[in-house]
Amino acid sequence: MSEIKISMPENFAVDEAAEFRQNxxxxxxxxxxxxxxxxxxxxxxxxxxxxxLVGIYKKCNEINGSLILNSINSKVMKIFELTRLDKVFEIK
Known part of the structure; x- marks a missing residue:
């Protein structure tokens, strides 16, 4: 099982999200x-x-794939915790 490693942009917001989704x-x-x-x-x-991220996660699940989030700093992690997405995603 080879996985593709992708570096996330510094600010993952509206401007970057559409291009990321397409990629x-x-x-x-x-x-x-x-x-x-x-x-x-x-x-x-x-x-x-x-x-x-939720949309990509769903697509990966549909095709029996995986989406792992890695090296999340505490500030961004707080957003995942507040939205309870830390319970959805596999975070390492």
Whole structure:
């Protein structure tokens, strides 16, 4: 099971979310289904970014793939905890 590692943008908000969604959809369409998202450089995420992640998570589940979130800093992690998405995603 090879996974594709993707570095998340510093600010994962409206401007970056649409392009990220398109890139992920393209990767899935090419047959990829296992992803590790590296949040080490990400300092902000908004509701649009969270929505994109949920959509990608659902697609990965539908094709028996995986979406792992990695290296989330405490500020961004607080957003995942407040929205209870820390219970949905596999976070390492």
């Amino acid at each position: 992920m959809n393209n990767l899935i369409a090419e047959g990829n289904k296992n992803f590790m998202l590296n949040f080490s450089g990400c300092t902000f995420i908004d509701s649009t970014g969270l929505g994109v």
